[in-house]
Amino acid sequence: MYKILIVDDEEKIRKVLREYAEFEGFSVAEAGDGGEAIELAKEQDYDIIIMDIMMPRIDGYMAVKEIRKYKDTPVMMLSARGEEYDKLYGFDLGIDDYVVKPFSPKEVIARINAIIKRNSADKVSNEIQCFDGLEIDFTARDVIVDGKKANLTPKEYDLLFYLVRNKNVALSRDKLLSEVWGYDFFGDDRTVDTHIKMLRSSLKQYRKFIVTLRGMGYKFEAD
Numbered sequence: 001m002y003k004i005l006i007v008d009d010e011e012k013i014r015k016v017l018r019e020y021a022e023f024e025g026f027s028v029a030e031a032g033d034g035g036e037a038i039e040l041a042k043e044q045d046y047d048i049i050i051m052d053i054m055m056p057r058i059d060g061y062m063a064v065k066e067i068r069k070y071k072d073t074p075v076m077m078l079s080a081r082g083e084e085y086d087k088l089y090g091f092d093l094g095i096d097d098y099v100v101k102p103f104s105p106k107e108v109i110a111r112i113n114a115i116i117k118r119n120s121a122d123k124v125s126n127e128i129q130c131f132d133g134l135e136i137d138f139t140a141r142d143v144i145v146d147g148k149k150a151n152l153t154p155k156e157y158d159l160l161f162y163l164v165r166n167k168n169v170a171l172s173r174d175k176l177l178s179e180v181w182g183y184d185f186f187g188d189d190r191t192v193d194t195h196i197k198m199l200r201s202s203l204k205q206y207r208k209f210i211v212t213l214r215g216m217g218y219k220f221e222a223d
Helices: 011-023 034-043 060-067 084-092 105-124 154-165 173-181 190-209
Strands: 003-007 027-031 048-052 075-079 097-100 128-131 134-137 142-145 210-213 217-220
Touching: 003 011, 003 034, 011 027, 011 105, 027 034, 034 048, 034 060, 048 060, 048 105, 060 075, 060 084, 075 105, 084 097, 097 105, 134 154, 134 190, 142 190, 154 173, 154 190, 154 217, 173 190, 173 217, 190 210, 190 217
Parallel strands: 003 027, 003 048, 048 075, 075 097
Antiparallel strands: 128 134, 134 142, 210 217
16 A cells, blocks of 8 residues: 655645545545654655645745655645746756646546656666566566576566566456556456466466456465
């Protein structure tokens, strides 16, 4: 479950964003000002921080500067100030997105998902992940099974990499089709099942990591 910190001195805005984020399955924490946000960011790791600019005591810009001394957490700025200068200053601080009030909560959630997805992919893009005798090299696009390179189809690679990047997350067939095949699917879902079967065959004994969720989809389950 991804963790979000929402920072805004307006309780109504925090409440609306919390409701939408929790509906999407996020774990949400709140802060009413920049000082509180800094303390929470020091104590906890968040996948993204939603930061208002104009707040009492410590504004959003100052809070981001301070947080950046300790953490490299992605930040989305929220502000009623839509001038180019404000946006550029925010991006100079290293923020990931800038949304002007009033905003659509649905759009904010969509932007949050995009940032988290991009950040998660960046974290693993240069890693080699190992699960018992299964080795996955994201950069080289190699899958090693007990010391031997597996010969996967391009779509098998894509499917396995997506499952691993979302380790221990339940993924519906529709979600896999949308993210791996690149389109929304409204018909026969046997496409996913067929490729999962092929992938399991290629992984041999390590097929155990791909768990079937009856009536729903699949997940890559590992410690």
